[in-house]
Amino acid sequence: MSKIDLGNPEWRSRLPSSRAVAADAPAAACAFSRDGKTVAFALGDGRVRLLPADVTEVAGAAPESAHKGAVLSLIADPMGDGFLSGGDDGRLLRIAPDGGTTEIVNQKGKWIDKLAAHRSNGTFAASVGKMAVVVDKAGEVREFGPHPSTVAAIDFSKDGSRIAAAHYGGITVWSIGQVTLPPRKLGWQGSHVALKWSTDGKFIATGTQENDIHVWRVAQSSDMRMQGYPAKVKSLSWSADARWLYTSAQPVFTAWPFAGKGPEGKPPLQFGDEGAGLITVVAAHPAAEFVVGGYDSGELQLGDIKTRRSAVLKMADGAAVSCLAWSPDGFALAAGNDNGDLLVIDLRR
Numbered sequence: 263m264s265k266i267d268l269g270n271p272e273w274r275s276r277l278p279s280s281r282a283v284a285a286d287a288p289a290a291a292c293a294f295s296r297d298g299k300t301v302a303f304a305l306g307d308g309r310v311r312l313l314p315a316d317v318t319e320v321a322g323a324a325p326e327s328a329h330k331g332a333v334l335s336l337i338a339d340p341m342g343d344g345f346l347s348g349g350d351d352g353r354l355l356r357i358a359p360d361g362g363t364t365e366i367v368n369q370k371g372k373w374i375d376k377l378a379a380h381r382s383n384g385t386f387a388a389s390v391g392k393m394a395v396v397v398d399k400a401g402e403v404r405e406f407g408p409h410p411s412t413v414a415a416i417d418f419s420k421d422g423s424r425i426a427a428a429h430y431g432g433i434t435v436w437s438i439g440q441v442t443l444p445p446r447k448l449g450w451q452g453s454h455v456a457l458k459w460s461t462d463g464k465f466i467a468t469g470t471q472e473n474d475i476h477v478w479r480v481a482q483s484s485d486m487r488m489q490g491y492p493a494k495v496k497s498l499s500w501s502a503d504a505r506w507l508y509t510s511a512q513p514v515f516t517a518w519p520f521a522g523k524g525p526e527g528k529p530p531l532q533f534g535d536e537g538a539g540l541i542t543v544v545a546a547h548p549a550a551e552f553v554v555g556g557y558d559s560g561e562l563q564l565g566d567i568k569t570r571r572s573a574v575l576k577m578a579d580g581a582a583v584s585c586l587a588w589s590p591d592g593f594a595l596a597a598g599n600d601n602g603d604l605l606v607i608d609l610r611r
């Protein structure tokens with residue numbers, strides 16, 4: 263990652279090259295394909311907009327509408343170089359790189375607003391009301407639940423043998439591998455609105471309705487609570503080495519330390535320049551010690567936890583950043599906002 267250098271004042275002083283496209287509909291989610299060649303954006307009018315990841319290529323025409331209603335969720339397809347999308351029409355679709363669609367699940371009258379995938383085993387999961395739906399690489403569909411309330415977030419364990427679903431009153435962990443075990447319920451009062459399993463598999467973190475985060479040690483089922491946020495923490499991201507948990511809802515980058523004995527009794531590390539407003543979305547780099555944050559003002563910042571520095575990638579424009587995604591090689595970013603402005607950034611400068 264030598265081409266990204268936040269310790270270099272010249273690097274920090276120049277905005278990177280980028281492509282901006284106006285979609286005229288809010289962006290709910292964005293993702294790079296597994297091969298890194300395509301970027302997809304889920305839009306509020308039913309479209310999934312595909313763009314070349316290379317900002318020097320000419321962007322093609324937008325594909326036809328994929329959903330009859332808003333697209334609520336989008337991830338890279340773990341079984342190919344396309345994407346998976348879920349909508350408020352109850353449909354889960356596979357989208358090919360050329361924009362063609364194949365219906366996988368149809369749950370009429372329900373929303374599919376959260377998706378997660380395990381790249382190694384090709385399995386993916388979706389939230390459908392109070393249920394979690396899991397589809398394996400052979401196409402077998404299994405349902406888990408019902409949960410106490412609508413599933414607000416879902417994620418896979420490191421080895422892909424379990425999924426965790428967030429809901430009112432805590433989270434439920436389901437065994438989906440070859441060994442079937444009873445579900446484990448990890449309780450904490452209130453609504454849990456975000457969930458991320460740590461990259462080393464040891465912790466599960468949630469953001470709650472009460473402006474704090476909750477973290478469980480999976481092996482011991484012990485838990486901890488971190489408070490003091492001015493707003494709900496709706497976005498969580500673990501560093502690639504699981505040493506840090508990055509969170510939204512602060513004006514600067516905020517990272518809780520999970521190396522050694524963990525964060526109990528310790529304040530979070532806060533670093534970088536204070537942005538315009540609060541961070542709405544945060545995304546850790548897939549391999550290095552960088553993190554990107556999008557603000558409710560539209561500002562984008564790149565942070566380096568090693569140097570404790572940050573650099574502005576895009577100035578504030580008044581439209582809240584709604585989604586962020588890293589390319590597989592870590593040299594490009596995708597970002598979308600509530601106005602439907604779609605941005606692809608090349609960090610190689």
